[in-house]
Amino acid sequence: MTKPHDSREAEDPSAGLGARRAAILEAVVAEYIGTAIPVGSSHVANAPGVHVSSATVRSDMAALEQEGYLVQPHTSAGRIPTDKGYRFFVDHLAEPGVLGTAQRLKVRRFFDQVHGEMEELLEHASGLLSELTSCAAVVMGPSHESAWFRSVQLVGLSPRLALLVVVLSDGAVEKRSIELAEDLSDELLAEVTTELARRLSGRPLSEVDQLIAPPAAKSPTFGVVFDAAARALGEIVRPGEVDQVFVGGPSRLADAFDAMETVRSVLSILEQQLVVVTLLRDVLDSGLSVAIGAEHGYQPLASCAVVVAPVVIDGRDGGAVGLLGPTRMNYPQALAAAHVVGEGLSERLRDPVGGRSR
Amino acid sequence: MTKPHDSREAEDPSAGLGARRAAILEAVVAEYIGTAIPVGSSHVANAPGVHVSSATVRSDMAALEQEGYLVQPHTSAGRIPTDKGYRFFVDHLAEPGVLGTAQRLKVRRFFDQVHGEMEELLEHASGLLSELTSCAAVVMGPSHESAWFRSVQLVGLSPRLALLVVVLSDGAVEKRSIELAEDLSDELLAEVTTELARRLSGRPLSEVDQLIAPPAAKSPTFGVVFDAAARALGEIVRPGEVDQVFVGGPSRLADAFDAMETVRSVLSILEQQLVVVTLLRDVLDSGLSVAIGAEHGYQPLASCAVVVAPVVIDGRDGGAVGLLGPTRMNYPQALAAAHVVGEGLSERLRDPVGGRSR
DNA sequence: GCTGGCGCTCGGTAGACTCGAGTGCCAAAC
DNA sequence: GTTTGGCACTCGAGTCTACCGAGCGCCAGC
Numbered sequence: 163m164t165k166p167h168d169s170r171e172a173e174d175p176s177a178g179l180g181a182r183r184a185a186i187l188e189a190v191v192a193e194y195i196g197t198a199i200p201v202g203s204s205h206v207a208n209a210p211g212v213h214v215s216s217a218t219v220r221s222d223m224a225a226l227e228q229e230g231y232l233v234q235p236h237t238s239a240g241r242i243p244t245d246k247g248y249r250f251f252v253d254h255l256a257e258p259g260v261l262g263t264a265q266r267l268k269v270r271r272f273f274d275q276v277h278g279e280m281e282e283l284l285e286h287a288s289g290l291l292s293e294l295t296s297c298a299a300v301v302m303g304p305s306h307e308s309a310w311f312r313s314v315q316l317v318g319l320s321p322r323l324a325l326l327v328v329v330l331s332d333g334a335v336e337k338r339s340i341e342l343a344e345d346l347s348d349e350l351l352a353e354v355t356t357e358l359a360r361r362l363s364g365r366p367l368s369e370v371d372q373l374i375a376p377p378a379a380k381s382p383t384f385g386v387v388f389d390a391a392a393r394a395l396g397e398i399v400r401p402g403e404v405d406q407v408f409v410g411g412p413s414r415l416a417d418a419f420d421a422m423e424t425v426r427s428v429l430s431i432l433e434q435q436l437v438v439v440t441l442l443r444d445v446l447d448s449g450l451s452v453a454i455g456a457e458h459g460y461q462p463l464a465s466c467a468v469v470v471a472p473v474v475i476d477g478r479d480g481g482a483v484g485l486l487g488p489t490r491m492n493y494p495q496a497l498a499a500a501h502v503v504g505e506g507l508s509e510r511l512r513d514p515v516g517g518r519s520r
Numbered sequence: 521m522t523k524p525h526d527s528r529e530a531e532d533p534s535a536g537l538g539a540r541r542a543a544i545l546e547a548v549v550a551e552y553i554g555t556a557i558p559v560g561s562s563h564v565a566n567a568p569g570v571h572v573s574s575a576t577v578r579s580d581m582a583a584l585e586q587e588g589y590l591v592q593p594h595t596s597a598g599r600i601p602t603d604k605g606y607r608f609f610v611d612h613l614a615e616p617g618v619l620g621t622a623q624r625l626k627v628r629r630f631f632d633q634v635h636g637e638m639e640e641l642l643e644h645a646s647g648l649l650s651e652l653t654s655c656a657a658v659v660m661g662p663s664h665e666s667a668w669f670r671s672v673q674l675v676g677l678s679p680r681l682a683l684l685v686v687v688l689s690d691g692a693v694e695k696r697s698i699e700l701a702e703d704l705s706d707e708l709l710a711e712v713t714t715e716l717a718r719r720l721s722g723r724p725l726s727e728v729d730q731l732i733a734p735p736a737a738k739s740p741t742f743g744v745v746f747d748a749a750a751r752a753l754g755e756i757v758r759p760g761e762v763d764q765v766f767v768g769g770p771s772r773l774a775d776a777f778d779a780m781e782t783v784r785s786v787l788s789i790l791e792q793q794l795v796v797v798t799l800l801r802d803v804l805d806s807g808l809s810v811a812i813g814a815e816h817g818y819q820p821l822a823s824c825a826v827v828v829a830p831v832v833i834d835g836r837d838g839g840a841v842g843l844l845g846p847t848r849m850n851y852p853q854a855l856a857a858a859h860v861v862g863e864g865l866s867e868r869l870r871d872p873v874g875g876r877s878r
Numbered sequence: 879g880c881t882g883g884c885g886c887t888c889g890g891t892a893g894a895c896t897c898g899a900g901t902g903c904c905a906a907a908c
Numbered sequence: 909g910t911t912t913g914g915c916a917c918t919c920g921a922g923t924c925t926a927c928c929g930a931g932c933g934c935c936a937g938c
Contacts (some may be wrong), residue, residue, distance in 0.1 A: 174925070181563075200931090202930065202931050202932085203932080204931080214881085215880070215882070215933095216882095217880075217881060217882070217883090218879085218880055218881070220932065220933075221833060221880095221933085221934095223932090224932085224933080233930095234932085235889095236887090236888065237886095237887055237888065237931090237932075238886080238889085238931050238932050238933090239887095239888075239889070239930080239931065239932085240931065240932095264618060266753060278696075279696065279697060292919095309929085312671070312675055312676075312677065313675045313685075315673065316601035316926080317670055317671045317687045318670075319670065319690075320687065323691075325691055325693070327671075327681060327685065327693055329675045329685060330647065331677065332677075333677050333681075333683055333695075333697060335683070335685055335695045337687075337691075337693045338636075338637065339691060361887070365929075373906095380936090397636075411791070412787060412791070412819075413784050413785075413787035413788035413790075413791060414784075416780055416783050416787060418782065422774055422775065422778075422783070425774050425780070426771050426772075426775055426784065427771075429770060429771035429774060429787075430771035432771075432786070433770070433771055434771070439576075491891070522894085558900090560899065560900050561900070561901080562899085562900080572911070572912085573899090573911070573912050573913075574911095574912095574913095575903095575911075575912055575913070575914090576903095576910080576912075578900085578901065578902075579902090579903095579911090582901085582902080592900095592901085593918065593920095594901080594918090595900090595917095595918060595919065596901045596902090596917080596918045596920085597899080597900065597901085597917055597918095597919075597920075598899080598900065598901095
């Protein structure tokens with residue numbers, strides 16, 4: 163039945179489904195992504211790769227439903243892809259996906275024109291990505307994991323308040339204020355700064371604990387200040403500091419779903435940066451570039467799909483870009499866009515900031 | 521007629537409307553805020569301050585509609601307050617408004633426990649505010665307008681890349697990367713740093729132009745680096761850098777309106793920080809603490825109300841907090857919440873960062 | 879194994895009807 | 909002359925019906 167070993171192109175794209183059923187599934191997914199209307203057999207009947215009568219399509223569709231690739235919202239309505247259906251689509255069916263020329267132009271212009279600090283770069287990238295795809299976009303900056311201390315400085319702000327400013331090798335600047343009961347002389351701050359710099363400069367963040375451990379008490383006040391600075395340093399480096407995340411175009415979610423409740427819950431997820439980061443990391447770590455529906459474990463996002471692309475800097479983890487949309491999102495385009503922007507960021511962050519032109 | 525000089529409390533709250541009509545308006549607004557259902561005469565008939573028959577209420581309501589305080593969505597439906605009605609309500613009718621004990625507790629706990637840098641403080645404050653009011657909240661940090669340079673430093677990141685790190689007197693840290701065609705020696709960077717520090721330390725931001733104007737060319741390379749740094753400095757200080765804005769709880773807008781389109785457009789406004797800042801500043805500058813419907817000029821927010829409260833640090837502008845919700849928001853509560861959080865921030869930013877406990 | 883045809887299911891829409899909340903007006907009462 | 913109760917009217921919302929059409933499953937025939 164259904165050509166179990168169809169010779170035409172049974173190997174890759176059909177992947178155990180039979181070429182025609184695969185083509186039918188593809189057509190259903192493609193149409194549903196475009197229209198959001200359950201698609202019926204006659205709409206599919208003469209899609210490329212199908213070309214049989216609607217009756218035949220019907221029987222194949224019934225089989226596809228049996229196997230869990232499609233569902234009917236109600237008896238005698240068209241079919242809608244299930245998560246499994248989308249999964250098969252992205253794994254075996256979807257063409258690599260290519261950006262339109264207009265979009266490619268946008269990307270090029272973006273990476274040509276953008277300038278400024280990494281934060282701006284990432285933020286704007288999230289905007290770009292959301293614009294390209296009409297989804298909400300997430301851009302996650304590189305973690306400072308493998309960075310080292312480049313500069314440490316204590317700056318007095320007022321008699322009893324100082325600011326610890328740390329510059330990392332990747333260009334990140336972190337700060338933490340230190341409040342003390344005693345007045346701080348500029349000399350003392352300079353002394354502590356020198357000592358901190360001596361110990362930390364050039365050392366990796368991971369060693370911070372050993373580096374600040376033994377309080378080199380030259381004088382009591384020195385010890386107090388040094389301790390406070392060390393504590394602040396610990397807070398800076400500690401992973402409590404969530405990696406930088408930028409969410410672009412969340413408002414686009416409003417017309418991606420039709421149930422207000424869904425919109426609300428997805429938006430509120432996006433507000434929790436920690437969750438977003440974890441989600442993206444989880445998906446990346448599982449080796450996927452797309453997570454559909456319940457594939458990631460997050461209940462509230464069960465009606466969403468997530469597309470991710472890593473950012474790689476000199477072979478190391480440099481963050482990621484992601485897209486969040488309804489499961490019926492345009493996967494090929496989303497993947498292409500995420501990929502392109504991810505690549506662009508990788509490149510830009512490798513030979514680092516600063517415009518190649520203006 | 522309508523007790524023209526009712527001795528009970530005819531002076532303030534009625535403000536030209538007659539005590540009973542004012543009471544009726546108040547009752548309508550209060551009820552509509554609570555239920556979002558057009559309110560009919562009988563619901564109002566025995567509200568406090570009214571106590572007349574529904575027929576009388578009807579005639580008063582007709583008059584109030586005539587004068588533009590109320591509208592009927594359709595003939596023979598209840599009445600809904602107009603923007604003018606809300607305005608009258610907040611100006612003359614609404615009781616000062618008081619937070620519930622639970623909410624007051626939340627605020628207290630927040631300001632007791634919060635710690636960390638200003639950015640975190642403001643971000644969390646926006647979360648708090650949105651939680652208190654179930655509206656989207658905006659918190660705007662102080663502008664650096666009247667700050668002065670506290671520290672300037674050039675840090676080399678790679679042979680041709682340096683980072684300019686500026687610490688301002690208010691504890692803000694800004695950075696900008698500088699890319700040059702020539703290799704940068706640490707000595708050169710130190711030289712430029714010294715020169716920059718010499719010129720800038722202690723001087724107000726506003727003078728930046730004069731301070732960096734004459735390139736003190738000790739050597740050609742020095743001049744190049746100095747110029748680049750000066751340019752970067754200009755970019756840092758330039759108002760292009762939008763004041764820091766934090767938006768809290770935008771997802772709450774999803775159930776504040778029932779038209780998806782409204783949600784979408786309001787959300788997309790909130791994404792544009794510049795617009796948000798301008799909006800808040802406009803409202804503040806116009807001397808109001810509430811802008812209802814079209815009172816601020818922003819078309820897309822015509823169905824919203826904005827509540828603002830300034831943050832004042834030592835008598836100077838220290839930013840603002842704001843709330844954005846539907847025009848039928850709970851004004852007394854929103855005003856109270858904004859006020860309390862604004863005050864809290866003012867206090868916390870005055871005797872600055874650092875937890876009073878931990 | 880594919881096809882066309884037939885009968886069936888159901889969601890969605892349109893019209894008729896009812897119900898109830900609410901209004902406006904008016905004559906009577908205080 | 910303000911307030912009141914009463915009365916007729918309006919209109920939205922909900923319910924019921926009928927109908928249409930998209931779509932399905934099944935089946936006999938090619």
